[in-house]
Amino acid sequence: MSNPHRLLKWSLLAGAVYFFGIATVHLLGIKIPPLFIYFNVPSYPYQDRIISFLAFGWGVFMFTAYTDPKKQKSLIWAILVAGAAAILGLSFINLTTDFQAYDPTLSSTPFWLETGVLFVYWVWSVYLYVRCFR
Numbered sequence: 001m002s003n004p005h006r007l008l009k010w011s012l013l014a015g016a017v018y019f020f021g022i023a024t025v026h027l028l029g030i031k032i033p034p035l036f037i038y039f040n041v042p043s044y045p046y047q048d049r050i051i052s053f054l055a056f057g058w059g060v061f062m063f064t065a066y067t068d069p070k071k072q073k074s075l076i077w078a079i080l081v082a083g084a085a086a087i088l089g090l091s092f093i094n095l096t097t098d099f100q101a102y103d104p105t106l107s108s109t110p111f112w113l114e115t116g117v118l119f120v121y122w123v124w125s126v127y128l129y130v131r132c133f134r
Contacts (some may be wrong), residue, residue, distance in 0.1 A: 002109055004131035005069055011125055012066035012076070019059035026052035034114045037090065058082075059121060073133050083122045090115045 007105040021035045026048040031039040059080055065072040094115060 002132075004128055008076070008125070008128040008132055009066055009069050011121075011128060012062050012069060015121065015125070016059045016062035016066055019062060022055040023052045023059060024082050026055060033110065034117065036129075037111060037114045038093075039110075040106060041099060069093045069132065076125075076129055076133075080122070080126055083118075083125070087115060087122055090118070114119075 018035075025032050025035045029045060029048055030036070033039040058079075061075060065075045065079060069076060090111070093107050094111050097108075099108055099111075
């Protein structure tokens with residue numbers, strides 16, 4: 001296995017572990033940044049459970065891609081497309097939500113930092129994808 005394939009494989013596993021962590025903390029209602037991006041904004045248990053189940057799905061997809069990235073090119077592409085949409089969605093939320101309506105001391109800076117880290121992971125994953133499959 002070439003170095004880009006190996007790096008992609010381990011990056012997918014890291015993503016799977018991250019999303020399984022998100023699923024766990026949302027299911028349990030434990031607001032741990034960066035596993036809970038909007039950690040200091042009020043949420044309802046049903047919202048957290050929905051996020052938990054969706055994050056679990058992302059973790060499963062990433063873990064499946066990790067098992068054999070060379071055979072999972074289409075799945076990895078789908079993960080990258082969905083990841084781009086998620087980052088755009090988080091950015092839209094960060095830009096349009098009046099977080100200070102929840103609490104005057106709230107700042108969107110931590111949310112942007114967490115979105116930025118996800119963006120860096122996504123760019124890294126795109127780079128590895130291109131190195132492996134193009």
